[in-house]
Amino acid sequence: MLSLKKRTQAPNPISSKPRSRKRPKSKLEHYDDVCCEKCGSDQHPAELLLCDKCDCGFHIFCLRPILAAVPKGPWFCPHCAHSKEVRGFPLVQTKILDFFRVQRSSQPTQSLNCYKKRRRTSGLVMSKKSRRLLPFNPSEDPVRRLEQMASLATALTVTGTEFSSELTYVPGMAPRSANRAVLERHGMQVLSKDDVETLTLCKNMMERGEWPPLMVVSDPREGFTVEADRSIRDLTIITEYVGDVDYLKNRQHDGGDSIMTLLTASDPSKSLVICPDKRSNIARFINGINNHTPGGKKKQNVKCLRFDVNGECRVLLIASRDIKKGERLYYDYNGYENEYPTEHFV
Structure with missing residues (x-):
């Protein structure tokens, strides 16, 4: 089962009151x-x-x-x-590598090329039938990759967020033992062995500084948003949605705008969400569509999918069609729940 819900509960337009109306x-x-x-x-x-x-x-x-x-x-x-223009993160290699904790003994993208050759040995019909996920294809220019990383470092710094590439389990919130895909109410799709290898490959590339071809830009209408810095093929893994894992019951009245469903359990007290306000990655800055208008739905080029990965729930953002260079990334905040209000989105 899939869940694209970004918030856990939509505000009630009749009963909810603005929190900032605190006056004598x-x-x-x-x-x-x-x-x-x-x-x-x-x-x-x-x-x-x-x-x-x-x-x-x-x-x-x-x-x-x-x-x-x-x-x-x-x-x-x-x-x-008195808002000021966003100051970009210094384009200094050592600062950027330290910010993202990149391994200094970076290896060339030979492993990616070998992986592609091995994956293409099967016939075209079989490939279409299996619908395997693809690893992202990093930019060849190392300077451009540093610029991509610096753009994300800028957005994270401005929002006061620490970079993380994994789900984090903080004392006082949900423990890792609570993240069990078997608890999913209607069952959860198991990520295939091949796709797990692809996801692992993507993470290993990022640890070596071979970054996804994505640029975070500041837009006066949409705030921080993400653009493709080179063409991206359909079914390519964009990123994993990460952050602090907590019980949904603890976040029912949370004012955050980026809370993601991780586990919808039969027992509501065991349902989990991802909270990216303190630790996160580029997924936090990929914007949502206005799914109340035909024009909004046409903008969608990314899907948010939940998978069972070795018994744990994980959330992946995956290209739902070919994405051109310079095109902004959008996905639908809502799944079958349709609880998140998107009618005012740009």
């Missing part, structure tokens, strides 16, 4: 007539933020970039925040 009681009566500074409307009050400095109102979907959810704690509008 003497002032509360003045906020009934607040309108959005962008669109001029007072509709959708549950999604209308008040700046904690100037008291101006803004819909989360009128802001650029859009806010996917009402933020926790104090919030300041773009004018009061």
Whole structure:
């Protein structure tokens, strides 16, 4: 079974209240007539933020970039925040390699070429039938790979996130022993032996500094987003969705906009989610489509799939069609649950 849900629960537009509307009681009566500074409307009050400095109102979907959810704690509008341009991570090899903990004894991509030759020995019909996953194809230019890595380091640094390429299990949250694919409510697709080898190959390449051909860019409308830096074939592994693993019950009221379903258990108390707010990789910056419009669905070029990998649940982002160089990556935040509100996405 597949699950593409990025959030665990959609906000209720009737009952939910903006967390940033914390004002003295003497002032509360003045906020009934607040309108959005962008669109001029007072509709959708549950999604209308008040700046904690100037008291101006803004819909989360009128802001650029859009806010996917009402933020926790104090919030300041773009004018009061005095936001500055994002400073890029220094393009210094030693700093970048240390940031991503890359092995210094890097090997050339010979292993990838050998792997491709071995995989292509089967007939074309059999390959189509098996639908095997493909490893990403790194850029040949090592300088360009450093630029790709620096773009991700920039986004992680700005968001205060530590780089991680694995699921992490933090004391006080869900232990690794809780991540058991056998608990999946309707069963979970087992990743084949060949595809496990492909996933392992991708991780080994990254550890050597042979980076996926992806560039993180800062867009004034979408915030951080990910572009293909070279053409990517259908069924190519883009990345694994990683972060801290926690029980869903602990995150029901979490305001994060990037929580990913990991395990939907028959016993709800055993359901797990991935929380990438403290530790994550490039998956956190791949944006979602507006799945309420035909145009939004046409943008989708990545699928989010859950697999049983050696008994554990894992989430992979995989190219769902051929992706051209310069094309931005998008996937559907929602699966069969359809609980995440995407109608305001760009």
